[in-house]
Amino acid sequence: MTADPAINPAPRAPKPGDGVVISVDAMGGDRGPSVVVAGMAESAARNPEIRFIVHGPQDELSRLIGRRKALAGRCDIRHADDVVTMEDKPSQVLRKGSGTSMWSALESVRGGEATAAVSCGNTGALMAMSMLRLRKLPGVNRPAIACLWPSMNPQGFNIMLDVGADIRADAHDLLQYALMGASYARNGMGLERPRIGLLNVGTEEHKGRAELKQANELIAAATESGQFDYVGFVEGGDLPSSRVDVIVTDGFTGNIALKTGEGTAKLVGTFLKDAFANSIMSKFAALLAMTSLKRLQKRIDPRRVNGGIFLGLNGTVVKSHGSADATGVSAAIKLAFTLAKSGFQDRLAARVAQGAAASFETGESGGVAS
C-alpha cells in the first residue's frame, strides 16, 4: 500500500542545517495518530526550528498532515504497517519488531537522521526496543526513565528517576541515576548545579536498605565529578519540595510514587469539583474564582509535565503518556526538542563515562564500602 503521489506529494526530507529533527511514532497511543499529528502541529506553529520524521501508515499520515498548515514541508513520513499495542508484551514486540512504527521511529535516531524520538506507545515495549536498537551507553548498567514532578521550586518541577525502566537497582545503578539525573536537570532545566536527593523511608543515615546506605556514600563522593550538590536521603513528602531538584530511586519505588502522586492529585481534584458543585452559593463562587481555578489547574495539569525521558541509551527517547492529548504530545515534543538542541546526549555520555571512572577509582581506594 503506497501513497498516491498526486494526493500525497512526498514531503521534503529534512536535511542537516534544517533545524532540529524529532522522530515521532504516530501510532500506539490511546487516541490514535490524529492527536499525535495535532500535537506536532502545535509544536511546529510555535517553534520554527523544529522538523519531524513521522512513522506510521503512509496514507493516513499524509492525509492528517496535509490538513495542518503548520506542518507543510516540515515532515518526512516513513511508512510502517504494524503497531505496538498497549497489550503487547515486550517479548512479543521484539519478535514482530521491525515492521512497527515504534521500531521505525527508533531507527531514525539510530541512523542519526533525528536527534530524539517521541512515542505515546507501550512503555515496556518502547524500553525493550530502545535497549535492543539504541543499546546502552558505555558504562551504564541499567537505563532509567526520568519524569517531571510539579514542585515548589522556581523551575516548577522536580525530576525523579527511575520511574519504571527496571524494578531493580543496586548502589552503582543509583549512582548512575544521580549522574544522569543531574545532567538532565542541567540541560533540560538549565540548573547549573542541581541538588540530588536519595529516596528513603527516613532522612537518618542509619535507615533503609543496605543498597541505599551504600548508594548514599557513593553519591556523596561523586558531587565534584558530577557537578551536583547532594542533600542526602529525602522522603516521599519531599518529592514536590524545594530542597531538592532530582530524586533518585529504584524503578519499582519510583513507579509506585509517581502513580500515587497522580492518583492523589486526581482525588483532590474530584473532591474540589464536588465541593464547588455542592450549593448555589458555591457554584457562584466557582464562577467568580474561574480564573484562579484555571490557573491552579494549569499548575497541576499532568499534560504540562508529559514526557518521561529514557536515560542511559545511545540516543534520546521521550515517552509521552498513552492517553496524551494534542497539548500533552506537544509538551513531550518540546522536551525532546530542548534536550536535542542542548546537545544533551553527548553531554550525558561524557558525564556517565567520567562518573564510571571516578566510581572505579573510589572503589579501588577502598572508600566505597567504608
Add this chain to the structure above:
Amino acid sequence: MTADPAINPAPRAPKPGDGVVISVDAMGGDRGPSVVVAGMAESAARNPEIRFIVHGPQDELSRLIGRRKALAGRCDIRHADDVVTMEDKPSQVLRKGSGTSMWSALESVRGGEATAAVSCGNTGALMAMSMLRLRKLPGVNRPAIACLWPSMNPQGFNIMLDVGADIRADAHDLLQYALMGASYARNGMGLERPRIGLLNVGTEEHKGRAELKQANELIAAATESGQFDYVGFVEGGDLPSSRVDVIVTDGFTGNIALKTGEGTAKLVGTFLKDAFANSIMSKFAALLAMTSLKRLQKRIDPRRVNGGIFLGLNGTVVKSHGSADATGVSAAIKLAFTLAKSGFQDRLAARVAQGAAASFETGESGGVAS
C-alpha cells in the same frame, strides 16, 4: 516526685464493667501533654463508655486533667518520669526503656488493664518497644503498621499496610498482611468481605518482583479462609480508588507511598490557597465558597485519618501523628476504642492462626509455588 493528694486527688481507677479502657501515652508528641489531654477530653465528652489510663509526670497530668470536666473520674494516672523523644533511636530506647511513659502505656495493655494503647511518640521506638513487651502474635513473622487513606469508597477510606514497621516483606509476610488487613477492615470499618489488592507496578500477572508473584498466588488461595475478595495487583493510582478496600505492600514501599500522597495533597492545598489569594475577585470567591472549601478540607484533613494501627502483636497499639492536635488525638483514641469494643484483638489472633494453618496446608500440597 509524688503528687500532693490534697491538690490532686487520685482519680478512681477504672474497673471491669466500667466501659472500654484505653491506655494513653501523654508524652513524646510534638505538642506536649496538654494537647493529648485535650484530645482525651474531646473523646470523653462524646463517648460515655470510654475510660483512660494515662501515662506521664503525675503532677503535670493531674493539673491538666483537673481542668477538664469531661475527664472527671474517668482517668487513672500512672507516673513516668522519662520521655522517649523523636530523636531517640530504637536501640537507645530499649536501654532506658522502663522509666518512660511509652513503656508504661504498653504495660497497661500487657497486664490486661487496658484493651488498647495510644501514643503520639516516635514510631520506630514505639514499634520496637511494642515488639519487646507485647510480643508478636503466634504465627506472625513481621508485624505491620496499617494506615487509613482517603478514598472514593462509601466508607471514605482505604486501608494500606505495611506503611513502615519493617522495610522487608516476603511472600508469606504479605499474605499475613492481607489477613490482618481484612480483619482490621471488618472490625474497624464494618466491611463484611473486604476487597484486598497487592501493590505492584502493573496489574498484569507477569509484572513485578518474584516475592510479589508468589504472594499473588498465596493471597488468591486464601480468600475463603480469610473471608475476603482478592482483586489482584493494584497500582499506586488505585490507592484512593473504589475498586479495593485494603492495599497490601512492604513497609518500604508503603511508607514512600504514604508520604508521597500526603506531600501531594499538601502541595495541591498550597496551590489552591495561592490561587484564591491571587486577586480581589478570587478572594471574594473564596469567601463565598468558604463552606464548600471547609467541607473539602475536612474530607482530606489528615487529622481525621490520624492513627496507624500496629497489627500482629498481642495487643492493639495505635500510633497517632507526632504533630497531632487535640482533634487528631481524639481521632486516634476513637479508632482505638472502636477496635477495642469490637473484640478486634481476639478475632485478629484467630484469623492469623487460621491463615497460618491454611498457608501451611497449601504449602504442603505443593500448591504455593505452582
